[in-house]
Amino acid sequence: MQIKWTKRAAQNFEKILVHIAEDKSSASKKFLLDALDQIANLKNYPMLGRAGLVPLTRELVIYENYVVYYRIKKEHIEILRVLHARRKFP
Numbered sequence: 001m002q003i004k005w006t007k008r009a010a011q012n013f014e015k016i017l018v019h020i021a022e023d024k025s026s027a028s029k030k031f032l033l034d035a036l037d038q039i040a041n042l043k044n045y046p047m048l049g050r051a052g053l054v055p056l057t058r059e060l061v062i063y064e065n066y067v068v069y070y071r072i073k074k075e076h077i078e079i080l081r082v083l084h085a086r087r088k089f090p
Contacts, residue, residue: 001043002076009069012082016066031063038062039079046072061085 005013013035021028038060041048049060052069057080060068065085071078 001046003039003042003079004076005079006081009079009081016082016084035062035066035068035082039068042070042077046077 017028017032020031039062042060047058049058049068049070052059054069057069057071060070062068062082067083067085068079069081069083071080
């Protein structure tokens with residue numbers, strides 16, 4: 001199963017990386033690698049995350065306080081948003 005990112009999710013992810021890099025670039029690199037690794041697990045285990053508060057979505061907590069919001073479609077997994085756990089989705 002393929003993973004596809006919405007434009008908004010990609011922007012969320014990029015902003016998080018920039019924010020983390022402002023404090024420490026090595027932490028940003030670690031976050032990037034760890035987060036992408038966890039998201040890649042969805043290819044084989046799409047039900048890995050918990051049921052989302054928004055109908056037909058799922059939530060995967062990655063790297064401490066960040067949450068990936070996604071939807072399982074027939075042909076792919078769609079990453080909808082990547083947000084800090086304190087931010088509200090949608």
